Amino acid sequence: MKVIVLVKQTFDTEAKIDLKDGKINDAGINLIINPYDEVAVEGAIQLKEKGIATEVVVMSAGADKAMDAIRTALAMGADRGILVKQDTAADEYARATALAAAIKEENPELILAGHVAADDGSSQVPTRVAEILGLPHVNVMTAVEIAGGKATCTCEADGGTSVIEVSLPAVISSQVSWNEPRYPSMKGIMAAKKKPVATKDGVAVANKVNIVEFALPAAKQAGIKVEDDADVCAAKLGEWMKSVVKVEVK
Amino acid sequence: MAGTWVFVEQKDGNIRKVTYEMLSECKKGSDEVAAVVFGQGVEGLAGELAKYGADKVYVADDAIFANYNTGAFVAQIVAMINEFSPNAVLFAHSFNGRDMASRLAQKLDTGLATDAVAAEISAGKGLFTRAIYAGKALAKVEVAGSPVLATIRPGVWEVGSTAGAGAVVKAAVAATAADVYQIMKEFKPTVSARPDLAEAAVVVSGGRGCKGPDGIKLVEQLADMLGAAVGGSRASIDSGWLGHELQVGQTGKVVLPNLYIACGISGAIQHLAGMSSSKFIAAINTDTEAPIFGVSDFGVVADLFKVIPLLMTELKK
Numbered sequence: 251m252k253v254i255v256l257v258k259q260t261f262d263t264e265a266k267i268d269l270k271d272g273k274i275n276d277a278g279i280n281l282i283i284n285p286y287d288e289v290a291v292e293g294a295i296q297l298k299e300k301g302i303a304t305e306v307v308v309m310s311a312g313a314d315k316a317m318d319a320i321r322t323a324l325a326m327g328a329d330r331g332i333l334v335k336q337d338t339a340a341d342e343y344a345r346a347t348a349l350a351a352a353i354k355e356e357n358p359e360l361i362l363a364g365h366v367a368a369d370d371g372s373s374q375v376p377t378r379v380a381e382i383l384g385l386p387h388v389n390v391m392t393a394v395e396i397a398g399g400k401a402t403c404t405c406e407a408d409g410g411t412s413v414i415e416v417s418l419p420a421v422i423s424s425q426v427s428w429n430e431p432r433y434p435s436m437k438g439i440m441a442a443k444k445k446p447v448a449t450k451d452g453v454a455v456a457n458k459v460n461i462v463e464f465a466l467p468a469a470k471q472a473g474i475k476v477e478d479d480a481d482v483c484a485a486k487l488g489e490w491m492k493s494v495v496k497v498e499v500k
Numbered sequence: 501m502a503g504t505w506v507f508v509e510q511k512d513g514n515i516r517k518v519t520y521e522m523l524s525e526c527k528k529g530s531d532e533v534a535a536v537v538f539g540q541g542v543e544g545l546a547g548e549l550a551k552y553g554a555d556k557v558y559v560a561d562d563a564i565f566a567n568y569n570t571g572a573f574v575a576q577i578v579a580m581i582n583e584f585s586p587n588a589v590l591f592a593h594s595f596n597g598r599d600m601a602s603r604l605a606q607k608l609d610t611g612l613a614t615d616a617v618a619a620e621i622s623a624g625k626g627l628f629t630r631a632i633y634a635g636k637a638l639a640k641v642e643v644a645g646s647p648v649l650a651t652i653r654p655g656v657w658e659v660g661s662t663a664g665a666g667a668v669v670k671a672a673v674a675a676t677a678a679d680v681y682q683i684m685k686e687f688k689p690t691v692s693a694r695p696d697l698a699e700a701a702v703v704v705s706g707g708r709g710c711k712g713p714d715g716i717k718l719v720e721q722l723a724d725m726l727g728a729a730v731g732g733s734r735a736s737i738d739s740g741w742l743g744h745e746l747q748v749g750q751t752g753k754v755v756l757p758n759l760y761i762a763c764g765i766s767g768a769i770q771h772l773a774g775m776s777s778s779k780f781i782a783a784i785n786t787d788t789e790a791p792i793f794g795v796s797d798f799g800v801v802a803d804l805f806k807v808i809p810l811l812m813t814e815l816k817k
């Protein structure tokens with residue numbers, strides 16, 4: 251079974267965000283694999299280790315520097331990579347269009363991705379890719395079993411947990427609790443350098459969503475801080491909760 | 501083209517608060533507000549939806565809609581959009597809402613603004629404010645389309661009291677078994693007497709400073725006293741003291757309560773991303789330098805094992 255994992259290169263979650271000329275300033279920011287996608291990479295590698303997947307292909311749509319994200323996934327243990335070159339300003343529709351076209355050429359049986367990107371937080375691309383390819387999809391998967399041409403996914407759902415079965419090929423998006431991604435080993439990093447990565451131009455379509463402006467949220471001001479004995483702290487905090495916040499006590 | 505539609509989030513006839521928030525906010529505008537509800541035996545919900553502003557209630561009632569499934573829900577709403585041509589359709593930014601809206605948007609070849617925290621909708625166009633980089637920045641985006649599509653973050657709008665006429669329109673069932681590609685094998689509801697983290701008015705969270713289940717128990721006792729939801733930092737989730745669905749932060753849930761109480765949480769940037777928009781923030785931490793104090797309205801530098809029991813006594817007074 252061939253598995254394609256979609257990975258997006260995002261800012262490190264530690265990054266402080268500021269604006270420059272009205273745009274998000276990316277100067278000096280460390281770039282990583284979107285943490286949700288990293289879990290999908292790990293999951294795909296584990297499927298291969300269990301003998302369920304035969305090949306793990308990582309695919310990223312983005313600028314040339316997204317190659318670093320692909321190399322990291324290869325160092326973790328993926329077999330080969332595909333960089334779909336695309337303007338980083340592509341919206342979810344344009345991105346899904348380019349990815350779906352590139353996936354189609356590969357004919358995988360399983361497409362994995364994180365359920366949301368840590369930068370734009372939009373959670374649309376995997377589902378859009380499935381719709382374009384006419385495939386079933388399942389979102390926010392925390393565990394999966396693959397057998398008999400079917401994937402049985404345990405998913406985080408509104409108000410509980412669901413178990414959903416789809417037939418393959420399918421697009422499945424992962425939640426971070428699926429697994430704990432491994433760090434690439436020194437051997438893995440060396441091996442990754444020799445693994446094949448194809449580069450292709452992404453299908454270009456116009457965005458459907460346009461960014462009008464960026465802003466920074468109003469900074470929260472620190473308020474009162476009490477450093478005293480526990481009983482004084484508790485009394486003052488309780489008083490504030492009752493008089494200012496007006497909490498209801500059961 | 502007319503009308504702003506609000507897709508109703510309900511499970512077994514219980515409507516989620518975010519539905520009322522969206523209806524109330526849309527009712528402030530001049531466009532007709534319609535609630536769209538899919539389910540089995542859900543016609544009776546119309547009265548409740550009218551109370552919060554639904555002028556019309558479109559109902560698709562059938563066994564195929566008993567549980568959420570993307571294929572049937574999308575096929576049904578596509579048929580209804582083609583028949584009634586709404587100007588905009590708003591969904592909750594819940595797991596189901598974002599799933600349905602994404603598949604729908606692609607089917608209609610249109611744009612979608614997910615996780616919007618503000619909206620201005622006019623004919624054929626919507627301007628939405630979205631929190632990006634886990635709330636570290638905001639982007640205003642323009643979505644053109646007919647209809648305009650968005651998912652709205654729960655908790656950003658107030659529930660109002662302006663009622664609508666609530667005229668029921670029964671929609672013909674357009675979804676068929678052939679549209680269903682996900683088979684629901686099981687649904688395990690979260691058994692908790694506590695409110696949902698994403699909707700709670702008060703959230704009490706515990707971090708590594710709780711040191712183990714005993715500290716978490718104190719957090720839970722305080723939460724129960726306040727009718728609050730319990731949350732946690734990644735440290736307490738990774739330690740197995742709390743379930744993963746209770747993680748607050750960049751890779752967990754974003755919460756917007758009236759009051760957030762952080763107990764033994766340092767305030768890492770990834771944690772702040774999930775809670776710093778709360779109306780009031782209180783922190784209990786032994787380290788006066790902890791970054792959580794930088795966003796707190798009321799901080800106490802003290803041991804949570806001593807302060808929480810004393811606080812509970814204080815609150816009972």
Ligand SMILES: Cc1cc2nc3c(=O)[nH]c(=O)nc-3n(C[C@H](O)[C@H](O)[C@H](O)COP(=O)(O)OP(=O)(O)OC[C@H]3O[C@@H](n4cnc5c(N)ncnc54)[C@H](O)[C@@H]3O)c2cc1C
Pocket residue numbers: 263285706707708709710732733734735736747748749750751752753763764765766767768769770771774784785786787790802803804805
């Ligand atoms: C990609 C990525 C995503 C992440 N996503 C998230 C996320 O979504 N949510 C999240 O929370 N974290 C997330 N993290 C982890 C984050 O960086 C921090 O490691 C985590 O939030 C720390 O949790 P903590 O505050 O409980 O623990 P610590 O940072 O260890 O803080 C414990 C605090 O408890 C205090 N304390 C100790 N004893 C007591 C006592 N007796 N009484 C009172 N206070 C006491 C200490 O002074 C300290 O401030 C993420 C990290 C990465 C890399």
